[in-house]
Amino acid sequence: MSAAYDPNNIFAKILRGEIPCEKVYEDEDALAFMDVMPRSDGHVLVIPKLGARNIFDVPPEVLSALILRVQKIARAVKAATGAEGITLHQFNEPAGGQSVFHIHFHVMPRWEGVALRPHGGKMADPAVLKAHADKIRAALAADASET
Numbered sequence: 644m645s646a647a648y649d650p651n652n653i654f655a656k657i658l659r660g661e662i663p664c665e666k667v668y669e670d671e672d673a674l675a676f677m678d679v680m681p682r683s684d685g686h687v688l689v690i691p692k693l694g695a696r697n698i699f700d701v702p703p704e705v706l707s708a709l710i711l712r713v714q715k716i717a718r719a720v721k722a723a724t725g726a727e728g729i730t731l732h733q734f735n736e737p738a739g740g741q742s743v744f745h746i747h748f749h750v751m752p753r754w755e756g757v758a759l760r761p762h763g764g765k766m767a768d769p770a771v772l773k774a775h776a777d778k779i780r781a782a783l784a785a786d787a788s789e790t
Contacts, residue, residue, distance in 0.1 A: 646744070648696045654745035655694055665772045667719075667779045672705070673712040677772040678749065682759040685724040685752040685775045689713045695746045697735040706746075713748045716779075719786060723778035726752030730759070 649655070656662045658674060667687055668675035678686040691709045695701035701709075717729045732749040734740035742763060751759065 646696065648694050648700065649744055650694055652743055652745050654688075654690050654743055654747060658690070658692060665769070665776045667776050668712070668716060668783055670712070672708045675712065675716045675750075677767075677776050679766055679772065680764050681751075681767050681772075682749070682762060682764070683730075683751045683753060683757070684771075685720050685726070685779065687716055687720055687750045687779065688747050689716050689750060690745055690747045696744050697741060697746050698733065699735065701746050709746075709748070713750065715783070715786075717750050719779050719782040720750050720752050722786075723782040724752040724775070727755055728753040 653662060657664045657676065664674075664676035666674065666676050668689075671692070673689060673691055675687050675689045678688050689709065689712055691701065691705050693702070693705050695705065698706070713731065717731065720726065721729050730749075730751045730753050732751070733747070734742070740762070753759075
């Protein structure tokens with residue numbers, strides 16, 4: 644059994660507007676924003692608005708809605724960055740690599756021969772994050788206008 648959900652984790656604070664983030668997408672169920680310590684250029688985090696610690700705690704209907712948002716964001720990230728591929732990561736509990744205890748998916752654009760930067764590495768320049776976010780938001784808007 645995993646530990647209880649902590650409503651004071653950093654993602655819960657972002658959801659409440661107590662900590663700023665560079666949003667790329669938001670709807671009634673989910674929020675997607677730039678990772679401030681990106682492992683690749685254009686690295687986005689996708690979280691549900693419901694507080695759930697990880698895959699073991701999230702209700703199936705919330706997870707189902709979340710993965711649809713992850714797919715939408717992954718398509719936009721790939722288009723916006725010109726990536727050759729996308730890596731998704733989703734960690735659970737400390738032994739599984741989880742460091743923020745609110746379920747989330749990492750959407751990381753990838754290019755052949757370019758390694759990911761370390762998890763929890765260097766903070767990115769906010770202007771660089773905004774530039775990536777602007778491109779991703781534009782890709783999302785273009786996708787919405789095509790459907």
